[in-house]
Amino acid sequence: MAAFNPPLRASSRTGGADDAARLCEKGCQRPAFAAYSTCCTHCEGPEGPHAGDCAKKVELTGRRVNTPTVKNLGSMVIVRCISAKLFRSFDKFGRMDPFAVVDWFYSDGNVVTVGRTRSAWGQHMSPKWEHCCKAVHYSGSGGGDKVRFQVLEENFGGLGKPTFCGEQTVDVDMLVAGARMVGPGLMRSQPQPVELYKRGEKTESILVQLVVHLESAGSPMQSEFTSAEESKFESPVKRIGVSGGTAPFFSLLLKEPQGQRFGDYWIGKDLSRAMDEVQFYEKCLKLGRSTTGEMQSLLHFMFEYAGVLDTTAEGEEGSELQLLVLENLRHRRAGLRLLDIKVGEKTAAANWKGKSRLAALRQGLIDEHTNSQAEGFRLEGFDGQNPVLISMDPLLDFGGEEGHGKSTQKKARRIMLQRLPAAEIFMHFLDMHHYAEPGASVVRCGTELLEVVLSEICKQLVQLAMACRKCEAPQPLGSEHRLLRKWIGSSVALGFDDAFVEDQAHVDGRGFGTAEAALRKSVLVKIFDWGRSELNTLRDHPELTPEEQNDRLYFWRLYVGGIDRLAWEAVRAYRHRFGNPHGWQRVQLAVYDFDSLTESDFMGQVTVDLVDMAETTMPLLSAKREPVMGKDGNATITFSIRWQRHEPSSRLQGAWQVRVVSASNLPVCDGFWASISPASSRALGGFSDPFVHITAMSDDHAYRFKQSTSIKVKNLHPEWNETFELPVARAEHAAPEVIIGSPKVVDFPPDLTLPAVCYTVEDSKVETEAMTLWRKMLNTICGRQFHSFLGSGIWLFDDSTDPASRGQELTEDMLQSRKGYALVQVANLGLLLSPDGSLEPMTVTSQYVREQFDK
CATH class of the missing domain: 3.30.200 (Phosphorylase Kinase; domain 1)
Incomplete structure (x- = not known):
């Protein structure tokens, strides 16, 4: 948007009846908006189209109606001073320390100073304030309110008289022009520059924004x-x-x-x-x-x-x-490890709470290419990241984070977090494994702390899923308070105090005793971020149109579907990491080369039985069980294994401690010659960025979980000295009814409801069936039926290679993966595999059918 540029002062036009009578020059017969010649930016003529909030602004502000403007509606305005750009220095030497003062002028001559920003010490000609002034009463459009912006510069650390740098007074109506509705009775303008002058000289530009709360909309006033x-x-x-x-x-x-x-x-x-x-x-x-x-x-x-x-x-x-x-x-909380998980397969809707179609489209692309589309939620933020995650450089294939600006680094890391699947989110969230120098004897991995933390998170997430179900279905008593809502882009916070062990002087292997209650109390499961969410009761619901009611039901079921999946992933993570009472039989150490753009390259692995083993060096084997060759011979890995028994007061029997010491002579996976010839890469040089996956497996593969070392960049002989624990549970704490907190889960086999993390197409099919069982189990615990959006609806063929079948429904055998059919489902998309494999896989989609709740 171009900066305001009046001669020296803004026009004194107050928006009288002549101005109100101006019509849109496009001929639509709507009044022109503020000082503009059209009613809105979308108008093209008598038939429209119009911006989504065009008519709403007419109704709420009275700015474009051909009647006298109503003043003193009680509307409130908050002025936000974001930053400024000075065109010259007002200091004879050194750097300037600018600040801004904002004054509000009423048409009756009253003047109110609404704000003074902090002094931007040392920021010279590019101060950034991000300052919000106090709320001030707005007389309404055409009321003649003006606002003056002044920028001054501190002298002698605030002891001297400030130097005047420039000012400008503009009509508030001009600043409000183009504002968008972002909520009931709430408008927000786009950040816009205002040019400031001193003795006729244009000296700077200040970036400002207005937030307007309209009393006429019937929403609560600021004073309320x-x-x-x-x-x-x-x-x-x-x-x-x-x-x-x-x-x-x-x-x-x-x-x-x-x-x-x-x-x-x-x-x-x-x-x-x-x-x-x-x-x-x-x-x-x-x-x-x-x-x-x-x-x-x-x-x-x-x-x-x-x-x-x-x-x-x-x-x-x-x-x-x-x-x-x-x-x-x-x-x-002495320390806080916190996840910000944005819930919902869709996290934006066009023309909802000020979200434009372009912004919604952009957000939709993010949803489609992140974990939101795959699992119904994604990781947006991670406070207290573990060293392993920090070592994962998302710009490594572009020369590393050091070669890019902070803004690029932040965006790249955020995209990496958004694409993490749930299994890896919980792996990093629960990573407190031990880092030590060679020769260190004390090993503290925080395993008992993490077991209690994840146990509490599982119970609270299941309670959250129950709460979502219980508050929606109408009941005869108090039904006016049952909520039907549209929650878009809201989040779940999962957190715990990762410094709790040090605070309590905890000793590994003895449990927490009476301190366990305090530890559970420190665990966080909270829902937040309501900027684009609506909370309405059934008392409000009948006032919505049928389309609006269906729209809210659609987005609410997306939200509940995401909560269901998040709870399932947490319980599954607990069962496979802390819920194995039978013990672990073997461990696999697989070495990979980290790639930030593509899948990491497999380098080699060893699989060993879990027995006490002193520091041992073994050759790495390929997927074909052949020795892996490095530049100077066979690639090897060095590790040790020991059993640590816990005291009877602990919730765990004990844990296998696997220490990954180092690897040597690893093959080259990065560099030009690595993509041409492995033999050439060994001869001409190159590098790899190795890390190790430590996977624990039970004898029958019913239990399986994975941990990871940090990444060693450009290193063919890495040293880790990192210790991991494979805990063995006590039977009384490992039962599903104990993990979930309800005796009703005994009718749902845990092997089917909580399978291991999928690695193959067949595993993916098992996950789909497990989610169906999980939702049935939640409904059973809750005592009422809830038809979730995810997994419900009519499945149709939608494969472009076979136009004749498109639109036809799948048979019951296909839906249930019977008689040789296999339906692999990811959200509302799927792949149908044929019985004998003679036909190519067919693409299918789910068309949502709005079902009612079972009473």
Whole structure:
């Protein structure tokens, strides 16, 4: 968008009746919007089309109706000063420290200073503030409100008189022009530059944004939001950094304990960046006070909300902040390992909560090429990443992260996280294996800690899946509080205190005793990120059109399908890692060369029986059981194995400790000659980036799980000295009814419901059948039927190579993979394999049928 460029001051036009009478120049008979000549950017003539929010803006703002403008509607505006670009320096020497001041002018002459940013120390001509001013009353379109932006520069560390750098006064209507509806009664403008002047000279451009809350829409006004008492919090507050997201957060400290809440129990989120969330939390707060039982079971998983706090920020004295006060996940946790998992096969919808069609299309492409499409959720953020994940350089095939900017590094790593399947997500999340220098004797792997943590996560995720089911089906008593919602792009947080062992002086092999309750309490399973979500009750539901009702049901079932799959993956991870009471018979050490663009290259492996074994060196074998040749002879791997028995107080019998020491003489897998000839690569040089997969297997392969070493870049003789544990469970803790927390699961065989992670097409078919059993089991525990979107519907042939069959339904034998047919399903796509293999595999798709709940 071009910068505003009036002569010296913005026009004094106040938007009178003459302006209101201007019609769109395209001839559609709608009024022109603000100072523009058309009603919206999409209009092409009397037949339209129009932007999705064109008519809504007419209704809500009164800006484009041919009637006198209504003033003093009580609308509120928050001005956001993002950054500035100065065209010259105002300091005779050194670097400038700019800050901005924002004043609001009413048509009756009243002036209100709404904000002063912090001083951008040392940022010279490119200051970045990300500052949000306090909310101010807006007189409405045509009301004559103006806003003035001034930029000044600190002198002598704030002791001297600031230097004036430039200013500009513009009509608020001009800034609001082009704003999009992002929620009920909530509009947000695009960030737009405003040019500032000093004595006729254009000196800089400041980037600003407006958030408008319209009272006329019937939504809660800012003044009606729950207020957090200022007197309870220390002031000023301190700005803090967070991983992921762009909204500013602030550290909050309570002056005095409030029951169980004390210290840093709360955290503040900039309200102007959370206006779409605050209404959601306010409605949750209201529902929480007025309902009990099943509704409370779902609200229990949401962040605790205390209201909106008016305060000031450290280093930004003179400016006022409004913060959304939420539960601080780091409270009473010495360390926090935290996953941000975005739930749903689709995480965006066009024309919903301000999401444009282009943005929704872009988000849809991300969904299709990440784990969202495959498993119904994806990893968006990971706080406290383990060393193995850190060593996985997503730009390794492009020269490594060191050769790229921080922005490129961040984007590449985020894409890598988004593509991780659930099995690898939990592998890294539960990785606390031991790193030691050669000769170290103390081995502490945190296995007992991880067993308790994952046990608690499994139980809470199953409870979350139950809560989603129970709060949807209408019941005679209190049915007005049963929710039918559209949750798009919301997330689940999984976390635990990974420093708990050190805090409790825990000794491996003895369990946690009375400290186990505190450890379980430190485990986090929370649902959050409601920026594009809607919370409505059955009291609101009849007001929606049938299309809107079906739309909400569709997205809600996508959300529940993602929660079901996440819970299943967690329980499966627990069963195969911590639920084996019979012991492990063998372990496989497979060496791979890490590739960031393609599948990692297999280099060689050894499979050995689990018996006590001193440090041993063995040759690596290929998939054909032949010795693997390196540059100077046979490739080898060195390792050791020992059994560690636990005390009776532990929840585990013990664990096999497998120490991967090193490998030698590995083959070259990277470089030009490696792709031409392995023999040439050995002779002419090259490199590999090796790591080791450690896979534990039971004798009957009923239990299997995998761990991984870190990656050693460009190394044919890597040294790891990393110790892994293969835990053996006690039978009383390994039963499925104990893991899930319900005796009703005994009717569902665990081998079929919770199979090992798939590696073949046949395994994928087993997973599909297992998910069907898992949902039936959840329905049985819940006591009511829920027809999930995933796995339901009519399956049709949709293969372009056979046009005659397209649109025909699959038979029951095909759907049930009987009589030699095999249906491999991934979300709503599938592959049908023929009985005798004589025909090529056929592509099939699932067409969703909107079923009703069984009462």
